[in-house]
Amino acid sequence: MSSVVQARGVSKWYGQVIAVSNVSLELAPGVIGLLGPNGAGKSTLMKLVTGQLRPSQGALTLWGEPVWNNHALFHRIGFCPEQDAFYERMTGGEFLRALLGLHGFPDAEAARRADSALEQVHLMDARDKRIGAYSKGMRQRVKLAQAFAHDPELIVLDEPLAGMDPLARRETIRLVRDWGKRGRCVIVSSHILHEIEAMTPNVVLMHNGQVLAEGDVHHIRELIDQHPHNIYIRCSAPRRLAEALVGYPDVVSVRFHADGGALTVESRKPDAFYERLPDLIVSNEIDLDEITSPDDNLQAVFHYLVK
Amino acid sequence: MPIRSWREIRTIAFLTLDTLFWSKKTVWVALISGLVVGLAALGRIVADLAWVRVPFTPSQAFSTLMSTAVIHFLVVFVTLFYGTALVSDEVEGKTLTYLFLRPIPKTKIMLGKYLALVWICSLLVLPAIIASYMLLYLRVNMQPFLEDVGRLAADLGIVFLAMAAYGGMFALIGAWLKHPILAGLLYGFGWEGLVSYLPGFTRKLTITHYVQSIFPHDDPAGALAMLVGERTAPGEAVLTLVLLTAFFVAVAALVLREKEYILEQ
Numbered sequence: 232m233s234s235v236v237q238a239r240g241v242s243k244w245y246g247q248v249i250a251v252s253n254v255s256l257e258l259a260p261g262v263i264g265l266l267g268p269n270g271a272g273k274s275t276l277m278k279l280v281t282g283q284l285r286p287s288q289g290a291l292t293l294w295g296e297p298v299w300n301n302h303a304l305f306h307r308i309g310f311c312p313e314q315d316a317f318y319e320r321m322t323g324g325e326f327l328r329a330l331l332g333l334h335g336f337p338d339a340e341a342a343r344r345a346d347s348a349l350e351q352v353h354l355m356d357a358r359d360k361r362i363g364a365y366s367k368g369m370r371q372r373v374k375l376a377q378a379f380a381h382d383p384e385l386i387v388l389d390e391p392l393a394g395m396d397p398l399a400r401r402e403t404i405r406l407v408r409d410w411g412k413r414g415r416c417v418i419v420s421s422h423i424l425h426e427i428e429a430m431t432p433n434v435v436l437m438h439n440g441q442v443l444a445e446g447d448v449h450h451i452r453e454l455i456d457q458h459p460h461n462i463y464i465r466c467s468a469p470r471r472l473a474e475a476l477v478g479y480p481d482v483v484s485v486r487f488h489a490d491g492g493a494l495t496v497e498s499r500k501p502d503a504f505y506e507r508l509p510d511l512i513v514s515n516e517i518d519l520d521e522i523t524s525p526d527d528n529l530q531a532v533f534h535y536l537v538k
Numbered sequence: 539m540p541i542r543s544w545r546e547i548r549t550i551a552f553l554t555l556d557t558l559f560w561s562k563k564t565v566w567v568a569l570i571s572g573l574v575v576g577l578a579a580l581g582r583i584v585a586d587l588a589w590v591r592v593p594f595t596p597s598q599a600f601s602t603l604m605s606t607a608v609i610h611f612l613v614v615f616v617t618l619f620y621g622t623a624l625v626s627d628e629v630e631g632k633t634l635t636y637l638f639l640r641p642i643p644k645t646k647i648m649l650g651k652y653l654a655l656v657w658i659c660s661l662l663v664l665p666a667i668i669a670s671y672m673l674l675y676l677r678v679n680m681q682p683f684l685e686d687v688g689r690l691a692a693d694l695g696i697v698f699l700a701m702a703a704y705g706g707m708f709a710l711i712g713a714w715l716k717h718p719i720l721a722g723l724l725y726g727f728g729w730e731g732l733v734s735y736l737p738g739f740t741r742k743l744t745i746t747h748y749v750q751s752i753f754p755h756d757d758p759a760g761a762l763a764m765l766v767g768e769r770t771a772p773g774e775a776v777l778t779l780v781l782l783t784a785f786f787v788a789v790a791a792l793v794l795r796e797k798e799y800i801l802e803q
Contacts, residue, residue, distance in 0.1 A: 245800070281639060282638075282639075283635065283638060283639070283798075283799075284798055285798060300644070300795060300796075302640075302641050302642055302643050302644070303641060304641075305639055305640055305641040306641045308639065309639075310635070310639045312632070312635050312801075314632045314635075314801060316631055316632035316633050316635075316801075317633065318553065318556070318557060318633060318636075320556060320557075320560055321556075329549055329552075329553060330636060330640065332545065332546075332549045333546055333549055333550070333637070333640035333641075333642055334640060334641060335546075335641065377636065
């Protein structure tokens with residue numbers, strides 16, 4: 232399958248700050264997750280891909296054509312920016328129809344596409360309401376709608392799930408997966424691993440402007456799993472749980488918290504740990520209040536990978 | 539130009555017009571325009587007071603109003619505030635992305651925005667001039683009113699031309715600089731205000747010089763300028779203003795096309 236995005240030795244700097252450093256990628260149709268902590272260079276790379284910025288070095292092409300100032304390509308590109316910014320006085324419908332008009336659609340077609348996009352993001356009821364009166368989740372959805380209303384082949388989404396409620400998140404994830412199945416190239420960025428995992432197994436990991444790893448998310452999980460994974464558990468009987476856990480070879484350490492109601496377990500195989508934990512909880516008659524993993528975000532992943 | 543091109547430019551113009559019109563700047567611009575009308579009203583009141591012997595006619599009052607408050611202040615003020623905001627407001631508001639990610643050349647985006655600028659400036663300035671004229675001229679004896687209507691039409695045309703030229707310059711400054719207001723103020727009230735009165739060729743590097751050259755009114759500032767140099771012939775001045783406008787807008791479009799706009803997160 233021919234690639235949509237080709238980046239060769241792409242770097243972007245602003246004065247002394249290197250935002251993207253020597254990135255080479257080829258992205259084919261399908262969903263690609265762009266992962267990285269804040270400041271990793273994800274947004275800058277997305278802006279390079281969508282022609283909003285010009286590479287300081289290297290070459291970036293879409294379908295073999297350079298992007299910068301190539302406005303003809305924008306028929307085929309949709310972009311959902313991270314920033315919450317709109318023409319606040321416009322209604323959701325007016326906003327979409329105006330942008331679709333700029334894509335060259337006649338008024339009737341623009342109206343039809345606008346309604347279809349709003350329908351898909353469940354905003355038809357609010358079509359004639361001013362964006363300035365929208366909630367944060369509604370604003371995020373109308374921003375998403377303008378990215379795909381013109382049915383582009385490449386859809387670039389910068390933190391699309393931010394501010395969405397769980398139902399909207401689920402719907403958005405479903406939309407992204409559908410686009411991927413229909414042969415679109417969808418690039419989605421996030422700093423939350425499980426959000427990306429829900430959308431695609433193909434990820435590109437970025438840190439400090441560089442690509443650290445790319446490929447299947449399970450492969451990256453394996454890279455992570457080579458390093459012990461911390462899991463915080465608050466329950467009714469931390470010591471009883473610890474006694475049940477320490478016999479397992481993947482458990483490296485157990486630390487009890489000062490308040491006596493929680494423990495942090497370090498495990499080399501977090502997947503296996505999560506699989507066995509429910510049985511241990513039930514068999515030891517322990518009430519579970521909270522379970523989180525401070526390492527279940529990319530900050531910790533990158534911390535491990537860059538060590 | 540194909541119909542589709544005009545549709546795109548028109549859409550951009552309407553978008554920009556809506557944004558500019560409903561911005562806080564419009565309150566200030568309306569106040570300043572209202573002030574000009576207020577000055578005309580004051581002039582009329584003073585002229586009508588029987589016990590005040592005023593040596594000015596409606597024509598003289600209107601000339602003074604036009605040559606001071608309108609040409610040297612209102613026109614520059616309005617075009618400065620709206621012209622510099624054409625691009626900078628969208629950068630600050632982070633909405634520029636939506637326009638740049640559409641399949642239309644950035645030069646057309648600038649053209650659409652510039653049309654909106656001329657539109658809104660005309661909307662807020664020209665009626666103020668017409669209202670001032672009526673306030674100063676309308677009397678039982680309508681002869682002076684009717685006699686000078688032709689000159690009013692010429693004034694409106696000159697003001698429109700001046701707004702087009704200044705608007706182009708401030709649109710360029712706004713597209714180019716991150717904080718354009720200060721540079722615009724320095725240009726509009728500094729360079730234009732001072733250099734147009736210098737002797738020699740340098741005065742021809744200002745828009746004011748060409749506007750003064752076609753301005754039909756007795757202009758104290760223009761009279762001063764004439765002491766240090768000649769006016770340009772009216773035909774040449776009009777052509778220069780049109781060419782300057784086209785040049786500024788073209789360069790602004792070029793800047794918009796080539797510059798990277800960093801929308802801060």
